[in-house]
Amino acid sequence: MATIVLSAVGTVLGGPIGGAIGGLIGNAFDNEVLFKPKGRQGARLADLQVQTSSYGTQVPALFGTMRVAGTVIWATDLQETSSRSGGGKGRPSVTSYSYSASIAVALSSRPVRAIRRIWADGNLLRGVAGDFKTEVGAFRVHPGDEGQPPDPLIASAQGIGATPAHRGMAYVVFEDLALADYGNRIPSLTFEVEADDGAVSLDRIASDLSAGRLAGPAQISVGGFAASGADMREAVMPLVSAYGLGLRSGAEGLALVDTAAAAGTIADEALAQRVNGRAIDAVEHSGGSADGVPVALSLRYHDAARDYQAGVQRVTRPGAGRAESGIDLPAVLDPDAARALASERLRAAWAGRARMTARCDWRALGLAAGDVVAVDQASGLWRIEEREWEATAVRLALRRLPGGGGAPPAGAGSGAIVRPVDAPHGPTTLMLADLPRITDGVANAPLIVAAASGGAGWRSAALFVTGTSGEAVPIGRSAGRAVMGVADTALSGGSAQLVDRRQSVSVTLLAEDMMLPSADEAALDQGRNLALLGRELIQFETAERTGAATYRLTGLRRGLRGTDWAMADHGAGERFLLIEEGRLVEPLSMQGADAEAGSVLRLSAVGIGDVAQAEATLTISGEALLPLAPVHMRARRDGAGGWAIAWTRRSRDGWRWLSGTDVPIAEESESYAVQVMDGTVLVRAQDRTSPGWTYTADMIAADGMAGRSVTICVRQRGTYALGRAASLPLIL
Secondary structure, eight states: OHHHHHHHHHHHHHHHHHHHHHHHHHHHHHTTSTTOOOSSOSOOGGGGTSOBOOTTOOOOEEEEEEEEOOEEEEEOOOEEEEEEEEOOTTOOEEEEEEEEEEEEEEEESSOOSEEEEEEETTEEEEOTTSOBSSOEEEEEEEOOOTTOOOOHHHHHHHOGGGOOOOTTOEEEEEEEEEOGGGTTSOOOEEEEEEOSSSOEEHHHHHHHHTTTSEEOOTTOEESEEEEOSSSHHHHHHHHHHHHTOEEEEETTEEEEEOSSSOSEEEOGGGBOSEETTEEOOSEEEEEOOGGGSOSEEEEEEEEGGGTTEEEEEEEEOSSSOOOEEEEEEEEEEOHHHHHHHHHHHHHHHHHTTEEEEEEEOGGGGGSOTTOEEEETTEEEEEEEEEEEEETTEEEEEEEEEOOSOOOOOSOOOOOOOOOOOOOOOOOOEEEEEEEOOOSSSOOSSOEEEEEEEOSTTOOOEEEEEEOTTSOEEEEEEOOSOOOEEEESSOOOOOOSSSEEOSOOEEEEESSTTOOOOOOOHHHHHTTTTEEEETTEEEEEEEEEEOSSSEEEEEEEEEEETTTGGGTTOOOTTOEEEEOOGGGOBOHHHHHTOOOOTTOEEEEEEEETTOSSOEEEEEEOOOTTTSOOOOEEEEEEEOSSSOEEEEEEOOOTTOSSOOTTOOOOOOSSSOOEEEEEEETTEEEEEEEESSSEEEEOHHHHHHHTOTTOEEEEEEEEBOSSOBOOOEEEEEEO
């Protein structure tokens, strides 16, 4: 029988190990199908997608490029870090906690070239450029060579003498991986491992797995393959099943072969006519039932177009039947190749119903079990499954192989996939702003906000306040990615009472994926499209995209929230920030400090992957505390040689005009500082408690200003600060 013959051949070629391989393969032929499965076979796709940490879990040998979950081989307990913020001016302090962990994950029992993308709970943790989307202290790759040293972090925790180097095994180590994005637990990780440069032939795979004792078809290659199992047979079994490989032994050794061409022909003259003097039928045909062939076959594989996740190609055959079967192939294929492979296996199952027994003369000893042959008395190609010396003839058991052609049409798809955005983090841009109150109510402290942003992959940054001593104190993290940029044109002055439809301003945003929407009147009334341009707050009706990251803004509301004083102070290159409360933080409140007018705030931000910190400095003016400048200043002669000056007050608690009533004072009392200015020289100062004052003839004479040009300046005195001045030129 074939078992005896192949065992002997294996022993001759490879010693006891080769004999074990030969006996194993021969036994497979005795079971009528090469490498017929016996129980669980090799790696299943699910094994490569679920991370484990069980002791004794097998680590696959990776070829080409694969996506695997790996096995956690070492981990620390969760490390807790607490930070305290707030607590200034009677505000309660807030203590927040963050968690991190350090872990080591084994990926391949064969050396690898590189680790590319990494996913955590299905979300991208590391991009194709090597940038991390979540904060990590350090990341190291141990490629699995025979000279790699123990990992320093593990050695520091376990002791250098108790830390294995894991030579021959590729693994990675994360130091202080932040867990806030994953519910403060270690996420399920998957890795894109590049074990070889480019596709790998089946010959390379078979040779590596058998230490050079088994060859394979060099013309067949896969983008990647994960080999595992109890022995070499289980490791290569998925490839044998999927590609319908046969095994051939010869002077060169053992080799897996495909069915592309016949190794020989069984001619009519080679058939035995008599055995031991008795006439025989040299060829006997038999066939299996059609019901024994599945009506559909599904091939499960790894699809590079799906980020190396599992893909499925399903083919069917016409005719009766209900059974379906499937093949798990832990290899990387394109959809067309996978569909063609599934179709070929279904055709092989259909053609393989036909069997033949041929009794030949001694010339058949030149053919080996596993060879593909042509037979003069039968069409098609046939594989030799058994070869036995029987009496004075050589008995060959053959199974028919599918004929050429019949491949499915190209165009198989990979299916839809929700792919996480893999965009670069980019350098962090930081902006500080001293804003008036942008919501209803009265402020009792300056509103100092910080906005940070970066490239399309930017998420947040760590914030630090630098004190007078130069020490940088961490205060927490920024909010999400703010929409910001710079103005390309200088906006001229305008009116805070009218919608400016004549002018426009062009802005270039920080990144091309940032967007500015248009808004109707109702949306604007609810606060949409509020933006800081320089130091003026504006709203815009229409945002017209004019370039990759450039917008033209029209339908402008100017000088909002009392910033009309800044309307005439614009220039190209000034900063632009879309005001969205959820994307702003108050750094001084986070620090638990109070903002004092005139003090200087120095803030820095460091995002993931930043090589240099972003810095911003702001001298605090306390815009939220300043009373607004009065409006509608007017003067009339009082009939006695003097001038009656009047004005209308505004309020920092009166952004909306409700019922036509006066806006609230919003200060402890109503008080105004009136000044008469001769150029830059103060001529007279007067305090008032109502919105009016008379510059009498006696005052004018005493000041020596009769017939002179002066400027009347009026400021409202607030609870915390003196407001900006409203001015009225006057010739006395």
